[in-house]
Amino acid sequence: MGMNLGIDFSSLLQWNDFTVDLAAFAVKFAILVGGLLQLPPLLVWIERRVPALMQRRRGPNRVGIFKWRLYGLLQSLADTVKLIFKEEVVPDGAHKVFYHLAPVFCVFPAFLVACAIPYGPDLAIYGYKIPLSVVRMDVGFLFIFAISSLAVYGVALAGWASNNKYSLMGSLRASAQMISYEIPLGMSLIPIVLIYGTLDLGKIVEAQNSFFQWGVFTAPVSLLIFVICMFAETNRAPFDLAEAEGELVAGFHTEYNSAKFAAFFLGEYVSMFVLSCLASTVFFGGWQVPFVSYDALVTMLGSPNFVAPIGILMLLLKAAFFMWVYIWVRWTLPRFRYDQLMSLGWKFMLPIGLANVVVTAIVLAVLRFK
């Protein structure tokens, strides 16, 4: 036999629950990160072409390889290359450490939150059950809110560290807005937790097995609040006061350029995608196929492994719908005034959210009373 090195490497490579979990985690995480990095260029392209269609213009359509222009799809690639290779200018008097750290604080929570979304039904490979979310935990719901509440630091630090009054004002606006709308956002999901009785996102999707058990039917008011807060939470129009171009130059990332500016873009688009996924998971049945139950699909196709791609496709379609809503709303509604934004959040969304929780609780108590 071979040399004895004193360490039994074969024991490290035995397949047991722990090593399978670890390997599956690594593979899923790599795929997720790789996929999410492709999002911003695609979304930027859509965000330029869609308003062009709406406003009867052409939008970017020049960049291409030789004569293939692909409807300007390569414009995003060109922009990315430009952003990454641009010279980086750090403003004088900036707090160096936090200036460089702020984009990380923006991107990191967005990617972490994406780990908790269940993208499809469980896979069964060689007798091991592998859930199609990077980490599956019994408090997935709270995890998402906890981690996404950390994104505020990226915004606050970016504005403070760049030593610019427009940046600071933009960051104070943005972070105040994010904190204010986090409360109704969380409030809108409490009825869902009450109805399905779990904080595990995977179980919530499994509970929406039949079409009329989808969250959109069981908690319609929640959907309304959630969608409105979704826009505010990601600082998107009509709540994009943080980067109101006419007033604040560009908000908290005024002083950022090149790759760090691209990092803010990445964070914004990933968190848009995650919130869209969350909305479809909670209100539109996640990876469930409408009108066909999971068990019926498994018997039809023969194996849960064949259902998984369909599930992923369904979730991505539903998420794509919400992304479309994001862009659609942006080019339809004008921007709010800041006091209007705050009073909408605190005086309308919060009371409606509270009333929604109370009414849902009472109805559930009456329905489940024996």
Added chain:
Amino acid sequence: MEALYFVPEMLFYVISGLILLSSIMVVAARNPVTSAIFLVVDLFFVAALYAQLDAHFTAAIQVLVYAGAIVVLFVFVIMILNLKPDALRGIRFSLGEALVLLITLAGFVIVGSELARTAPDLTTPGNLGSAAIEMAGGNTYVVAMRMFTAFLWPFEMASVLILLAIVACVMIAKKDKRVTKS
């Protein structure tokens, strides 16, 4: 299988080291914003410690409330007041202060050694291990069942406390018109 048993223990020491390092940085950093960011890091790793102890709900609440709300308040106030970094030189060690630190340290040593001596059974995992919790319906379920039965009154009182704090904050931080006029 046996080869991987050291992983949780290693994780504990790594996390504790990071907690200690960040707590020292919280206290020692000159710039208040640096302190606040290290406080966030500290709270995050403490939450990781909770998660390792199978207290998932508490871990999530820790990050959500502590790191996501309380420290944001600190950061806001520091930014609004535009505080300059402290001068750390002017610190004087008075005899009384040194005595307080020593007595606290001595107290910890006494209590800790007493704990280590009189509680021989503490190293065995209790019924709150991950398997037992899975059986009982998950950590959140277990916490909720206890919270809304035995701790119902404290829970309600906590909400009253929060209401009081809100009113107090508004009253204290409101601009006092009489002062600004004179």
Added chain:
Amino acid sequence: MIPVENYFVLSSLVFLCGLAGVMFRRNLIMVLMSIELMLNAVNIIFVAASRHLAQVDGQIMVLFVITVAACEAAVGLAMVIALFRRYGTVNTEFLRLLRG
């Protein structure tokens, strides 16, 4: 399995950090942050003990401590803002009106 004493040592060290901060820092906001650190040290012990005594009460206590910490931070910071408006400083060495 990690013995509960390790958590105790960790907690007491974090607590000492917080105590030192309260005693030696002259910035009111820093003092408040050090208090948060001390509360947090206590929480570590609560959760570790709850795990090892197989009682969930410790975790519930942590939730109450977090509530109290939130209230304390909010009221404390409101007072800091009021003081800053009045005296233009948050340095504890200059805020000695009660010392006569």
